[in-house]
Amino acid sequence: MTRLRPLGAIAGTLAGAAALAAALTGCVPNTPADAKAEAIAVTLKDETCTVDTATAPAGAVTFQVTNTGSDVNEFEVLAEDKLRIAGEKENIGPGTTVNYVVQLPEGSYFTACKKGMVGTPTSLAAFTVTKGSGAKTSASESKQVAQAVTNYTSYVKDQTGQLLAATKAFAADYAAGNDDAARAAYAKSRAFYERIEPTAEQFGDIDPALDLREADLEQGQDWTGWHHIEKDLWAPAGYTPSDAAARTKLADKLVADTQKLYDLVYAKDFSLTLDQISNGASGLMEEVSASKISGEEEIFSHTDLSDFKANVEGAEVAYGTVRDLLKAKNADGAALVKKLDTEFAGIDKLLAQYAKGDGYVSYTELSTDQVKELSDEVNAVSEPLSQVTAVLVK
CATH class of the missing domain: 2.60.40.420 (Cupredoxins -  blue copper proteins)
Known part of the structure; x- marks a missing residue:
């Protein structure tokens, strides 16, 4: 977030x-x-x-x-x-x-x-x-740009649709007190959101309503969303989880806010631009560096590696959408493609080491050296990814 x-x-x-x-x-x-x-x-x-x-x-x-x-x-x-x-x-x-x-x-x-x-x-x-003079692009490049935007928009809609379905099922288990089922579904359901979070952040208060951490609450602010529910499901010592009425309220709000995101993404006037796609890819990797590496995103469940992987997947899809355009742009673009192809392969391989079943090991199981290795891989991807927009849209 x-x-x-x-x-x-x-x-x-x-x-x-x-x-x-x-x-x-x-x-x-x-x-x-x-x-x-x-x-x-x-x-x-x-x-x-x-x-x-x-x-x-x-x-x-x-x-x-x-x-x-x-x-x-x-x-x-x-x-x-x-x-x-x-x-x-x-x-x-x-x-x-x-x-x-x-x-x-x-x-x-x-x-x-x-x-x-x-x-x-x-x-x-x-x-x-x-009014600007306008960048000179060939008809062929303009067609490629339009296709890239169409493809990524379709991806965002697909992820949002899957998010809504998964959230409804997760919220129903949580509200009913089926904690084992809710805990099992938590990270997998959130992954759809983590892959497209930069898009959700375009819509004002939706991101904080869904994804605000307890540490970031302002005085008097109502805490809703995934992380309040996370605290209930992995209750720390001394914390009393929400009662049945409060659970129902939190579950209903989570579904309603997710529905709101779905409606906005599926609205006729919803659109994305090429720079939103490439900047979104960079933003997702910055998100990993900002919160997943430190373990502060999933402070109760310690499912940070699942979020980590979803952010990387989202960044890879966004990058993949503009990859051919970037490669054909100029020598700088081609060099970035070569670098990013290598670094994404590296981070995928490293994350695979921590896979467990259909998820990942608890983040608390990683040693300081292992966290440092992950951090280095994130930086190796983030640095060239941050340069993509400047090359792509100039």
């Missing part, structure tokens, strides 16, 4: 939600960018951020984001309704600078940041995308 910390920032203090009125005053746009500007500088300072321009031409827009604050942060580009996420770069650690490329059509947007990746976006500032 989006609200998880990188390994080195777990101990940081979570930010509270800021009032929207206060949020509107934070970003300070300076001079407009012209069509030839290579990157728009963005500076994150915990609850505030500064974007160096209020405009950019349509097309591939590059933001160079520097986090000068004390906590992990994320940078967002919101649609005009301030709800739909047109693009987001998560897990930007203190003292780091990253380049983030997003394809933006002409229109009105808002930029924002979110300290700790929790709560309400802050520093909302108007951002206008003007």
Whole structure:
């Protein structure tokens, strides 16, 4: 989920939600960018951020984001309704600078940041995308792009459909008190969500409703979703699991929120772009680095390796969808393909060592050295994957 910390920032203090009125005053746009500007500088300072321009031409827009604050942060580009996420770069650690490329059509947007990746976006500032000259693509390439988007959209819909069916069965077992069956189905049901989580994150509050961890709750916030149920099923010492009425309420909410995701994905106006696919692949691997490696995602069930594998599978599918386009783009693209083919094979082979039945061993069984080996493999995939969008859409 989006609200998880990188390994080195777990101990940081979570930010509270800021009032929207206060949020509107934070970003300070300076001079407009012209069509030839290579990157728009963005500076994150915990609850505030500064974007160096209020405009950019349509097309591939590059933001160079520097986090000068004390906590992990994320940078967002919101649609005009301030709800739909047109693009987001998560897990930007203190003292780091990253380049983030997003394809933006002409229109009105808002930029924002979110300290700790929790709560309400802050520093909302108007951002206008003007008519651009347009990237020159051949008819053949345009057809390939359209086919890639169609194929990946079909994959997202398929995974969402399977998620809904699996969630209904899981929720029924949980509500009925069939804990052994629910525990057996937990990781397998969640895998459908983990493979397509970047898409779910585009729809405002759906991701936190489904996937919020207890550690990321804000004061007074109602805790719903998978991880509340996880705590009931793998109750830690001193914790009293939910009673029958509370279980029914949690189960019904989980199904209702999953149905909402399904309805949005199957809506006539649902669409994805090429950069959302490639950035989503990168985001899934960052998710592994941020929470699966540290073991904080599944803190009660310790089924982190199942989530780990689902994130990798989702990243591989997204990468596979754009692979041929990337390879044909230029020499840099071909080099990335060669590297990524090798690294994905490596991480798949490593994960296979921990398979047990139709799942994986408990994450608590791994030694420090084994966790380090996994972390190194994740980094080996993440680094070239983070470069794909910049090559693909430029």
